[in-house]
Amino acid sequence: xxxxxxxSRDAVEGNSKPVLRIVGDCKxxxxxxxPKEHLARGFSRSGxxxxxxxxxxxxxxxxxxxxxxxxxxxxxNLTTSPNVLLVTEPxxxxxxxxxxxxxxxxxxxxRFELAHALVTKGAFDDTSAxxxxxxxxxxxxxxxxxxxxxxxxxxPYAISLxxxxxxxxxxxxxxxxxxGVTDFVTKWFWPIPALRVTRWAANRGIKPNTVTxxxxxxxxxxxxxxxxxxxxxxxxxxxxxxxxxxxxxxxxRVTMTYSQWGDIYDHGIDHIHxxxxxxxxxxxxxxxxxxxxxxxxxxxMVIIVAGYLACRVIEGIFVFSFSIQIHMWQSVDSVFRLxxxxxxxxxxxxxxxxxxxRPDIGFLMLAVxxxxxxxxxxxxxxxxxxxxxxxxxITSWLAEAQA
Numbered sequence: 001x002x003x004x005x006x007x008s009r010d011a012v013e014g015n016s017k018p019v020l021r022i023v024g025d026c027k028x029x030x031x032x033x034x035p036k037e038h039l040a041r042g043f044s045r046s047g048x049x050x051x052x053x054x055x056x057x058x059x060x061x062x063x064x065x066x067x068x069x070x071x072x073x074x075x076x077n078l079t080t081s082p083n084v085l086l087v088t089e090p091x092x093x094x095x096x097x098x099x100x101x102x103x104x105x106x107x108x109x110x111r112f113e114l115a116h117a118l119v120t121k122g123a124f125d126d127t128s129a130x131x132x133x134x135x136x137x138x139x140x141x142x143x144x145x146x147x148x149x150x151x152x153x154x155x156p157y158a159i160s161l162x163x164x165x166x167x168x169x170x171x172x173x174x175x176x177x178x179x180g181v182t183d184f185v186t187k188w189f190w191p192i193p194a195l196r197v198t199r200w201a202a203n204r205g206i207k208p209n210t211v212t213x214x215x216x217x218x219x220x221x222x223x224x225x226x227x228x229x230x231x232x233x234x235x236x237x238x239x240x241x242x243x244x245x246x247x248x249x250x251x252x253r254v255t256m257t258y259s260q261w262g263d264i265y266d267h268g269i270d271h272i273h274x275x276x277x278x279x280x281x282x283x284x285x286x287x288x289x290x291x292x293x294x295x296x297x298x299x300x301m302v303i304i305v306a307g308y309l310a311c312r313v314i315e316g317i318f319v320f321s322f323s324i325q326i327h328m329w330q331s332v333d334s335v336f337r338l339x340x341x342x343x344x345x346x347x348x349x350x351x352x353x354x355x356x357x358r359p360d361i362g363f364l365m366l367a368v369x370x371x372x373x374x375x376x377x378x379x380x381x382x383x384x385x386x387x388x389x390x391x392x393x394i395t396s397w398l399a400e401a402q403a
Contacts, residue, residue: 018060018079018102020048023120026067028166031173031202031254035066035161041256042072046079061112063119064100069169071156071176072253073144078102085134086142087124088158096124099158101134153180153398170199170254177253180398181327181334185344186246194246201251208252209259212266215244219273226280229288231354238277238347245270271312274343278304281350281363290360297360300367307341307370314377318384321394326380328396333380341366341373 020043026035033041040050048062060082064070070078078086082104087096101115111132118128129136143156154176159169174195179186201211218241225234248266252258282301293300318326327337339345346366353362384394 018048018062018082019051020044020062020064021051021116022064022066023116024066026161028161030069030161030166030169031199032205033202033255035069038069038256039064039066042070042075043079045256046076048079058105060105061103061115062100063103063115065098065119065122065160067161068099069157069159069161069173070099071139071143071154071158073156074139074142074158077142077144081135081142083132083134084142085118085129085132085136086158087136087138089138089140096138097122097160098124101132103132103134171195173254174198174250177250181325181337183340183342183344184338185242185348187338190243190246193243194250197243197247198250198254201247202255206251208248208255208257209262209265211244211248211251212262212269215241215248216269218244219269219276223273223276223280226277227283227287229284229290231281231284231350231359234281234284235347235351235354242344242347270343274346275305275308277343278308278346278366281359285360285363288359290358293360293364297363300364303367304341304346304363304370307367307374310374311341311377314374314381318381322384322388324394324396326377326384328398329380329384329394330397334397336376340376341370345369 020040022036022039028035030038043062043064044050051061062079074086078084078100079102082102084102086099086101088099090096098119098121101119103112103115114128115132118125118132139156139158145153145155157172157176159172161169175191178191218237222234222237222241225231225237245266248262249258252262279301282297285297315326318324318329322329327333327340346369349366349369350359350362353359353365388394
């Protein structure tokens with residue numbers, strides 16, 4: 001599960017940890033959770049203490065309306081920003097609604113009750129806001145539009161379940177949980193089926209790591225099928241594994257159930273298994289009649305595996321040197337990531353070979369594409385190193401656009 005981890009609980013320590021108070025009620029469910037459960041998970045992960053009784057004025061308090069679904073950056077930033085009144089973006093006639101308040105601890109019970117009443121009422125009241133002495137911010141001012149973890153820019157949202165259907169909100173949340181820079185299969189073919197599978201899993205309480213385990217089983221099955229020469233059957237299990245690999249991360253984000261172990265588990269499988277597939281395909285070619293190219297196929301196998309590993313090394317050097325992924329440097333890198341010799345584009349090439357009953361040709365095409373991908377990334381790394389040596393800063397074009 002690739003996620004952008006929120007600020008940890010350690011960011012808010014001791015008595016400075018705000019107490020979360022969710023007011024009102026909402027009957028709809030989102031991702032299998034009540035709105036209160038969803039809000040509590042998000043704020044708890046960001047450092048707030050969920051109030052099961054009644055917040056006291058001697059503690060900082062977060063008062064949030066139960067009807068609201070908030071962008072993760074709003075949850076993080078509101079938790080660490082005292083004396084803030086979060087309101088919706090103004091409508092055409094200038095009207096705004098109160099979403100949440102973070103009130104600093106001052107021991108003033110009257111001030112706390114006023115904040116509670118303002119969120120419960122929902123309508124923005126200039127007089128009450130001024131009496132509380134709060135900074136009034138809308139989502140675009142409080143939230144973060146650039147998501148480094150998901151490699152994209154996005155508009156922070158605060159959506160009322162009283163104004164949009166739960167399914168509509170789920171679709172928006174799912175879309176924003178999607179990586180902006182990824183391969184063409186994940187970007188163009190998986191969104192609709194992945195949304196449906198994610199919703200199905202969330203409504204049944206299935207955990208992201210369970211989905212990841214399912215993908216691991218499919219990794220093993222695909223390896224076996226390729227090695228036995230059952231290429232089309234292996235392609236089918238490979239695509240199913242790729243779909244589940246997309247689902248587990250989305251499920252973790254939308255249900256607030258991501259974890260460090262889950263991230264390691266998912267990434268470990270992602271990074272390790274592809275070379276085994278390519279070697280298994282080569283073994284399968286030798287076990288069938290598709291071995292006309294003889295030694296060329298063995299050379300192709302070495303090129304594919306070595307190319308994959310070399311590109312991973314280049315990516316690691318780039319991250320170590322510049323603190324950004326190579327695919328996020330300039331727009332050309334993000335476009336190339338759509339088709340670079342990673343798992344999904346590679347499976348697509350092999351599928352073409354299998355469909356024309358020439359899996360050996362597909363394998364040779366993959367070897368050629370692996371060389372092209374390596375050359376592209378090697379050149380880009382050298383260019384970045386030269387630019388830095390000349391005094392230029394290496395930053396993501398996505399972050400620059402946000403700035």
